[in-house]
Amino acid sequence: MELPFAESWKIKMVEPIRKSTKEQREQWLKEAHYNVFQLKSEQVYIDLLTDSGTGAMSQEQWAAMMLGDESYAGATSFYKFESTIKRIFGLDYVIPTHQGRAAENVLFSYLVKEGNVIPGNAHFDTTKGHIESRHAFAIDVTIPEANDTQLELPFKGNVSIELLKKVLEENKGNVPFFVLTVTNNTKGGQPVSMQNIKETCEVCHSYNVPVVMDSARFAENAYFIKTREEGYKEKTIKEIVKEMYSYVDAATMSCKKDAIVNMGGFIAMRNKEWYEGCKLFCIPFEGYVTYGGLNGRDLNAIAVGLDENTEFDMLETRIKQVEYLAKKLDEYGIPYQRPAGGHAIFVDADRVLDQIPKEEFPGQTLTCELYLEAGIRACEIGYMLADRDPVTRENRFGGMDLLRLCIPRRVYTNNHMDVIAAALKNVYDRRHEIKRGVAIEWEAPLMRHFTVQLKRLG
Numbered sequence: 155m156e157l158p159f160a161e162s163w164k165i166k167m168v169e170p171i172r173k174s175t176k177e178q179r180e181q182w183l184k185e186a187h188y189n190v191f192q193l194k195s196e197q198v199y200i201d202l203l204t205d206s207g208t209g210a211m212s213q214e215q216w217a218a219m220m221l222g223d224e225s226y227a228g229a230t231s232f233y234k235f236e237s238t239i240k241r242i243f244g245l246d247y248v249i250p251t252h253q254g255r256a257a258e259n260v261l262f263s264y265l266v267k268e269g270n271v272i273p274g275n276a277h278f279d280t281t282k283g284h285i286e287s288r289h290a291f292a293i294d295v296t297i298p299e300a301n302d303t304q305l306e307l308p309f310k311g312n313v314s315i316e317l318l319k320k321v322l323e324e325n326k327g328n329v330p331f332f333v334l335t336v337t338n339n340t341k342g343g344q345p346v347s348m349q350n351i352k353e354t355c356e357v358c359h360s361y362n363v364p365v366v367m368d369s370a371r372f373a374e375n376a377y378f379i380k381t382r383e384e385g386y387k388e389k390t391i392k393e394i395v396k397e398m399y400s401y402v403d404a405a406t407m408s409c410k411k412d413a414i415v416n417m418g419g420f421i422a423m424r425n426k427e428w429y430e431g432c433k434l435f436c437i438p439f440e441g442y443v444t445y446g447g448l449n450g451r452d453l454n455a456i457a458v459g460l461d462e463n464t465e466f467d468m469l470e471t472r473i474k475q476v477e478y479l480a481k482k483l484d485e486y487g488i489p490y491q492r493p494a495g496g497h498a499i500f501v502d503a504d505r506v507l508d509q510i511p512k513e514e515f516p517g518q519t520l521t522c523e524l525y526l527e528a529g530i531r532a533c534e535i536g537y538m539l540a541d542r543d544p545v546t547r548e549n550r551f552g553g554m555d556l557l558r559l560c561i562p563r564r565v566y567t568n569n570h571m572d573v574i575a576a577a578l579k580n581v582y583d584r585r586h587e588i589k590r591g592v593a594i595e596w597e598a599p600l601m602r603h604f605t606v607q608l609k610r611l612g
């Protein structure tokens with residue numbers, strides 16, 4: 155008999171989690187203004203809010219933490235961090251930052267000017283926020299097929315070369331860089347193919363536009379290239395990563411994802427001029443350039459995490475768990491962004507709650523219902539997250555409205571996946587009883603989903 159698939163690690167330390175009653179959850183959610191970001195973590199049974207900073211570190215990472223050099227300048231931890239990044243990504247100039255958005259803040263402070271256009275394959279919300287807060291414009295040029303959740307494409311995170319050329323042609327001289335996000339989080343954790351990375355960079359470079367890789371889930375993207383793209387089956391993840399970055403000019407990274415640490419980020423680049431420019435913003439915002447808002451021990455843990463998570467077994471364990479959950483949802487007929495993405499399952503809330511109008515935020519409503527059902531905290535990646543158009547101030551209802559079940563790395567078992575699927579099935583089975591959605595009572599002008607206050611209608 156063929157042996158079944160199993161995790162490439164075993165568990166050494168555990169943390170208890172607690173169930174609650176439906177009455178408690180009703181009360182807690184009301185106090186949280188129907189926004190799960192406002193819940194206390196102890197009010198949550200299974201936490202799928204994000205895979206960011208929520209992973210379990212390895213014994214090697216914990217051991218490396220004990221060897222952190224906490225010197226203010228020139229710490230050995232920085233040099234370990236820097237040499238690991240140079241070796242894995244092939245980018246020579248490295249600046250640590252306290253997380254991904256801090257890397258964006260430093261780099262964009264240097265590069266983005268009012269009125270600029272920055273195209274990308276669905277910018278993440280902090281990326282979009284850092285562009286729009288500088289009165290510049292983020293334009294999405296992801297392939298339009300990505301918006302059809304039921305279409306099965308191997309690389310649904312790809313850039314539309316046609317749309318890209320159009321934007322570059324119309325905005326000549328006004329595009330400081332392109333943001334290439336791997337995997338494409340906003341469109342469902344969908345990967346970008348090597349061929350598309352290469353072509354995107356060629357087109358951008360022909361217009362003298364540099365490419366910045368938003369790298370949060372770069373290793374998961376490399377896994378999909380290895381398993382789905384012709385010509386990469388025999389290559390190691392590290393070889394694939396090296397090739398991905400050989401085409402781009404710079405990278406911003408949230409180490410909280412694919413470096414499997416609780417906090418950290420960096421900017422890495424090829425161009426010394428950019429490096430000098432970024433240093434000027436790193437020092438006042440993040441700290442001196444050899445620590446950038448991080449402890450020496452954090453830099454050590456990142457270096458080990460980057461090496462470990464660019465190995466196939468680690469990534470296979472991870473992606474297979476997401477696939478396991480997807481298969482359960484298939485069994486129950488629950489629609490999600492197909493095929494299953496790298497870090498999460500994105501349930502198509504518009505389809506599940508098709509009786510609820512956009513104006514009542516189906517994704518946000520489904521998030522509340524799943525929490526009420528079983529204490530599972532997922533996250534809306536939809537109309538709430540999309541914010542308002544900066545010019546018209548209208549809600550942006552043009553994209554998808556999804557419920558993201560985001561799976562932390564090395565944290566939950568497949569038994570937890572069974573509970574998540576069963577809870578979602580229960581909500582799905584009673585979906586027609588959910589007649590009304592939610593309405594906004596208070597919202598921030600930008601990145602409103604973190605703090606928005608809602609009321610339940612009906």
Ligand code: F0G
Nearest residue numbers: 204206253254255278280339368370408
């Ligand atoms: N880029 C992408 C693609 C991201 O998904 C994130 C964060 C960031 C940049 C910013 O990094 O959080 O370290 O400042 N995504 C998290 C999420 C928060 O839940 O998807 P950060």
